[in-house]
Amino acid sequence: MALLSKQNKEAFTNPLNLDHPILVQVLGICSALAVTSQLKPAIVMGLAVTVITAFSNVIISIIRNTIPNRIRIVVQLVVVAALVTIVSQVLKAYVYDVSVQLSVYVGLIITNCILMGRLEAFAMQNKPWPSFLDGVGNGIGYAMILVVVGAFREFFGRGSLLGFQIIDCKDFNNGMMTMPAMALILVGCVIWIHRAYFYKEK
Amino acid sequence: MKLNTNSNTYIIVYSTVLVLIVAFLLAFVSQSLKPQQDKNVALDQEKQILNSLNLRGLSDDEAHATYEKIVTFDEAQNVYVCTLENGDVKYVLPLKGQGMWGGISAFLSVDSDKNTIYGAYFNHESETAGLGAEIKDNPDWQAKFHGKKIFADESKETLALSVEKNVNNETTVDAVTGATVTSTAVSKMLQEQLTKKYLDFLKN
Numbered sequence: 001m002a003l004l005s006k007q008n009k010e011a012f013t014n015p016l017n018l019d020h021p022i023l024v025q026v027l028g029i030c031s032a033l034a035v036t037s038q039l040k041p042a043i044v045m046g047l048a049v050t051v052i053t054a055f056s057n058v059i060i061s062i063i064r065n066t067i068p069n070r071i072r073i074v075v076q077l078v079v080v081a082a083l084v085t086i087v088s089q090v091l092k093a094y095v096y097d098v099s100v101q102l103s104v105y106v107g108l109i110i111t112n113c114i115l116m117g118r119l120e121a122f123a124m125q126n127k128p129w130p131s132f133l134d135g136v137g138n139g140i141g142y143a144m145i146l147v148v149v150g151a152f153r154e155f156f157g158r159g160s161l162l163g164f165q166i167i168d169c170k171d172f173n174n175g176m177m178t179m180p181a182m183a184l185i186l187v188g189c190v191i192w193i194h195r196a197y198f199y200k201e202k
Numbered sequence: 203m204k205l206n207t208n209s210n211t212y213i214i215v216y217s218t219v220l221v222l223i224v225a226f227l228l229a230f231v232s233q234s235l236k237p238q239q240d241k242n243v244a245l246d247q248e249k250q251i252l253n254s255l256n257l258r259g260l261s262d263d264e265a266h267a268t269y270e271k272i273v274t275f276d277e278a279q280n281v282y283v284c285t286l287e288n289g290d291v292k293y294v295l296p297l298k299g300q301g302m303w304g305g306i307s308a309f310l311s312v313d314s315d316k317n318t319i320y321g322a323y324f325n326h327e328s329e330t331a332g333l334g335a336e337i338k339d340n341p342d343w344q345a346k347f348h349g350k351k352i353f354a355d356e357s358k359e360t361l362a363l364s365v366e367k368n369v370n371n372e373t374t375v376d377a378v379t380g381a382t383v384t385s386t387a388v389s390k391m392l393q394e395q396l397t398k399k400y401l402d403f404l405k406n
Contacts, residue, residue, distance in 0.1 A: 066205075066207065066216070067207070067216075068207045068208060068212060068213045068216055069207065069208060070208065070213060071213055071216075071217060074217070075216075075217075075220060078220060078221065078224055079224075081224075082224045082227060082228060085228055085231075086227075086228070086231050089231055089232055089235050089239070090235065092235070092239045092242065093235040093238040093239045093242065094238070096239075096242035096243075096245075096246060097246075100246075104328075175333060175380055178333075179330075179333075
């Protein structure tokens with residue numbers, strides 16, 4: 001089978017549009033709301049989830065035939081938890097300020113529904129390479145929304161992007177934008193736009 | 203022969219092996235990254251102390267070098283003693299308290315009269331971004347502590363330093379807008395910790 005056959009391509013592109021984890025399946029919303037008040041943690045969170053989804057998908061896919069059916073969820077959890085712990089340790093060692101900002105949310109990637117969903121629905125039935133593509137696709141799909149919402153909230157809430165002040169807004173502090181409630185409304189708007197212009201029913 | 207992956211023996215062996223592998227892997231990662239992490243935590247604290255001395259925005263290396271040069275830790279009093287470049291001596295008091303959602307902490311630097319505040323830096327674990335988190339993120343608010351007095355008068359009888367809404371006088375700092383609970387918590391932390399841990403130090 002070619003590395004980028006039609007099926008493999010679909011495994012990668014479907015989660016970016018037709019099967020988008022946030023926009024269509026509406027999974028992983030909790031962390032999307034919590035870490036998007038600024039752009040930098042949103043990007044790091046997106047990257048972390050992409051890496052973890054991709055590699056947990058690969059690992060589970062490699063050992064899928066040896067996993068006892070009765071404890072498969074436990075095995076998946078152990079693999080995800082191990083990867084999450086490693087990522088959070090690496091963040092703490094190399095980007096300390098970001099890891100402080102993300103605080104509990106890196107740990108909570110374990111309970112991110114996107115991960116468990118992909119492992120159960122895709123990695124358990126497919127070979128490592130398509131599983132890897134599926135994981136990367138889902139991670140990027142998730143990261144996309146986080147970056148859009150994060151950029152929007154940081155710009156309109158604080159007048160800055162990635163910490164650089166773009167508009168000076170000392171007297172104009174838009175606290176509403178930095179509250180989690182606004183992220184919910186923004187994600188709603190993004191879903192609305194996606195449905196209206198990009199989404200085609202199969 | 204095909205392995206029966208549903209037999210009890212297989213499940214027990216499988217889970218044991220899996221857990222052992224993961225445990226060794228995690229122990230290895232944690233051990234090999236620990237020195238770097240400890241360095242980060244220590245550097246972060248050094249930066250916080252320098253922030254409370256109004257030395258802000260230093261790069262990692264600068265911060266470490268400056269800290270080594272001007273700050274020493276007095277273990278008996280639990281106070282950081284700093285000699286600034288112009289020869290002034292400042293004391294930095296580490297404080298800890300309970301915020302709205304989690305712990306808050308502070309470094310409060312005072313002049314050598316042990317009454318006038320030179321600077322302050324606040325930190326928190328999980329206050330609301332944009333509201334309670336302003337105690338850490340807003341240097342302008344922290345700057346309001348500069349020049350405030352800890353005690354009501356020179357006799358140092360009553361500890362008066364506090365944070366209150368719409369009050370701005372010698373010993374009171376205006377609260378953060380929209381963060382009443384966090385501001386009250388900061389006030390309480392200042393009052394309690396200064397009384398409990400540093401009253402003798404400040405009066406002498």
